[in-house]
Amino acid sequence: MRDVAGEAGGAVKVEAKGFRLYYGEFQALKGLDAAFPDKSITAIIGPSGCGKSTFLRSINRMNDLIEGVRVAGEIVYGGKNIYDPSVDLTWLRSRIGMVFQRPVAFPLSIYDNVACAPRVQGITKKSELDQIVERSLKGVGLWDDVKDDLRKPAGGLSLGNQQKLCIARAISTNPDVILLDEPASALDPMATLRLEDLMWELRENYCLVIVTHNMQQASRASDYTMFMLDGEIVEMGHTRQVFTNPRDPRTERYVTGKLV
Amino acid sequence: MSRKEKFAEIALTVVGLTSVAVLALIIFFIFKEGSPALAHVGLGRFVGGTRWSPGKGQFGILPMIVGSFFVTFGALLTGVPLGLGCALYLSEFAPRKTAAVLKPLVEILAGIPSVVFGFIGLTVIVPLIRDHLGGPGFSVLASAIVLGVMILPTMVSISYDALRAVPQVYREGMLAVGANQWQTVTSVVLPAARPGILAAGILSMGRAVGETMAVIMVAGNATIIPVSFLDPVRTLTSNIALEMGYATGLHRQALFATGIVLFVIIGALNILARAFIRSR
Numbered sequence A: 001m002r003d004v005a006g007e008a009g010g011a012v013k014v015e016a017k018g019f020r021l022y023y024g025e026f027q028a029l030k031g032l033d034a035a036f037p038d039k040s041i042t043a044i045i046g047p048s049g050c051g052k053s054t055f056l057r058s059i060n061r062m063n064d065l066i067e068g069v070r071v072a073g074e075i076v077y078g079g080k081n082i083y084d085p086s087v088d089l090t091w092l093r094s095r096i097g098m099v100f101q102r103p104v105a106f107p108l109s110i111y112d113n114v115a116c117a118p119r120v121q122g123i124t125k126k127s128e129l130d131q132i133v134e135r136s137l138k139g140v141g142l143w144d145d146v147k148d149d150l151r152k153p154a155g156g157l158s159l160g161n162q163q164k165l166c167i168a169r170a171i172s173t174n175p176d177v178i179l180l181d182e183p184a185s186a187l188d189p190m191a192t193l194r195l196e197d198l199m200w201e202l203r204e205n206y207c208l209v210i211v212t213h214n215m216q217q218a219s220r221a222s223d224y225t226m227f228m229l230d231g232e233i234v235e236m237g238h239t240r241q242v243f244t245n246p247r248d249p250r251t252e253r254y255v256t257g258k259l260v
Numbered sequence B: 001m002s003r004k005e006k007f008a009e010i011a012l013t014v015v016g017l018t019s020v021a022v023l024a025l026i027i028f029f030i031f032k033e034g035s036p037a038l039a040h041v042g043l044g045r046f047v048g049g050t051r052w053s054p055g056k057g058q059f060g061i062l063p064m065i066v067g068s069f070f071v072t073f074g075a076l077l078t079g080v081p082l083g084l085g086c087a088l089y090l091s092e093f094a095p096r097k098t099a100a101v102l103k104p105l106v107e108i109l110a111g112i113p114s115v116v117f118g119f120i121g122l123t124v125i126v127p128l129i130r131d132h133l134g135g136p137g138f139s140v141l142a143s144a145i146v147l148g149v150m151i152l153p154t155m156v157s158i159s160y161d162a163l164r165a166v167p168q169v170y171r172e173g174m175l176a177v178g179a180n181q182w183q184t185v186t187s188v189v190l191p192a193a194r195p196g197i198l199a200a201g202i203l204s205m206g207r208a209v210g211e212t213m214a215v216i217m218v219a220g221n222a223t224i225i226p227v228s229f230l231d232p233v234r235t236l237t238s239n240i241a242l243e244m245g246y247a248t249g250l251h252r253q254a255l256f257a258t259g260i261v262l263f264v265i266i267g268a269l270n271i272l273a274r275a276f277i278r279s280r
C-alpha cells in the first residue's frame, strides 16, 4: 500500500491483505491490498466486471450467500480477520453497513424500513426504536420530509429519498463503515448531487467506500481513489493525484476515457 | 387485421361467452328449482331451522350450515399452517434441488381422486380418533384432517409462487443489516408475499367448502349441530349429494335450495376475503 492511511481522514478502519476470491474455478479477486481510513470517502473505479462489487461485498461478507464462493487472504476490521470463524455475522453487518445499487425499500412503512435493522440487533423497546428511527432519518436529512408519514409505505417516496432511507437504515445500527455500490446509478442528476452532499456530511463520522463508474463523481466526491482492472488494484492514492497525475499508464488511459 | 386474426378473435369471444353463459344457466337452474322450497318453508325456517327430516316435512338446514362452517374452519386450521410452513421451507430453506423434487410431489396430491383421501380417512384417521379421543370417530376432526391434507397442494403451490416472487434484493437488503434467514423471512419476505398467501388461503377455503366425497366418508353425516370436534357432522354439499339420488317433490326442491344457500355463502366468503385483502 502506498501513502494512503493517515493523511486526510483518521486511522485505518478496514484493511485488505492479499485478499483473493473465487467464484468456483473463476478467480474474481487476485490478491488485493488496500486500506480504508476513517472519516474519508474512498471511491473504487474500474471497468464493468473488474470486481468492484465483488470486493465491496466481501467487506461485509455478502458473498457468503453465493454458492461456490471461496476466499483467501484477510480483511481486517477491529483488529480481526472478518473471515475468522469466530466472527459474528450479525455483529459484523451492524458495524459495516451496505447500500445497494437500486434502493431496497422494503414493502413496509417508512418507520419499519429503518427499525427493522435495530430490531435484528435485539432492540425491541418502542421508545428506543423511536429514537433510533428519528436520529437515523435526521442523519440523512429525511426527517423533516417524512416525520408525519412514518406509517406510510416507503414505496411512495421518490427514488432519491428511498436511497436516503436505505442509508438511514444502514446508519441506524451505529456502524463504523458504510459500503455503497453505485448508489446513484438509479437516480437523476439532481438527486445524485443531493446524495453526494449527504455523503460529504456522513464523511465527518464514518469510513465510506463507494463504487462508482462515474468519473466525475469519483473525482469530485472522494478523498481517495482505487482503480481496479481484472480483479487487481492497479493504483490507489489521493483522488487528485490519481486523476491528474496517475502513476500507471493504464490508470491514465481509464480516467481520460480511453479505456472502457 | 388479417382474416386469420379476425377469425381467432371471434372464436375466442364465442368460447368466452359460452363459459359465462353456462355459469349463468347453472345459477338460473339452481334458483329456479330451489326457490319454490324457500317460498314454501320460509327463508327464516329453512336457514334457521335445526331439524332436517324430509319424511316429516321438516326442512331446517342450520345443522348443515354450522357443519360446513366447522369443517371448513377446521380444514383451514390444519391445512394453512402446514401448507404455508411447507411453502416456506421449500422456498427459503431447502436446497434448490430438494425443492425441485418436493414441490411436484406435493402438487401430485391434487391429482389423487378425493375418494382415495376419504378411504384413507375412513380406514386410518377415523379409527385413530375413535380409539384415542373417543366418540364415533366420524367427526368434525376427521373431516378437518382429511380436508386439511386435501388443500395442501393449493396452499403450498400458490404460497410458494408468492414467496418466490419476492425480489431477491429484499432478502439481500435484510441480510445486509445482519438478519439471519429466519428474521429475513419474518420481517420482509412474509409481509411482501402476504397478498399471494392470502389468495392461497381463499382458494384453499373454496376447495374445502366445496369438497364433498371425502367428507361424506369421514364426517358421519348426522343432521345435528355439532358441539364438539368429536361430534359427527353433515355439510351442505354432503346433504345434497347424499339425498339427491332419491329425493322428489318438495324434498328435491329443498336440496336445490340448499345449493342456493351454499352458493350465497361461497359468494359472500369470496367478497369478504377480497375486501379483507384490499383493506390491508
Ligand SMILES: Nc1ncnc2c1ncn2[C@@H]1O[C@H](COP(=O)(O)OP(=O)(O)O)[C@@H](O)[C@H]1O
Residues within 6 Å of the ligand: A023, A026, A028, A046, A047, A048, A049, A050, A051, A052, A053, A054, A055, A066
Ligand atoms: N455470482 C457470481 N458467480 C460467478 N461469477 C460472478 C458472480 N458475480 C460476479 N461474477 C464475475 O466476477 C467478476 C466481477 O464481477 P463484479 O464484482 O460484479 O464486477 P463490477 O462490479 O466491477 O462490474 C465478473 O467477471 C463477473 O462475471
Ligand SMILES: [Mg+2]
Residues within 6 Å of the ligand: A052, A053, A054
Ligand atoms: Mg458492480
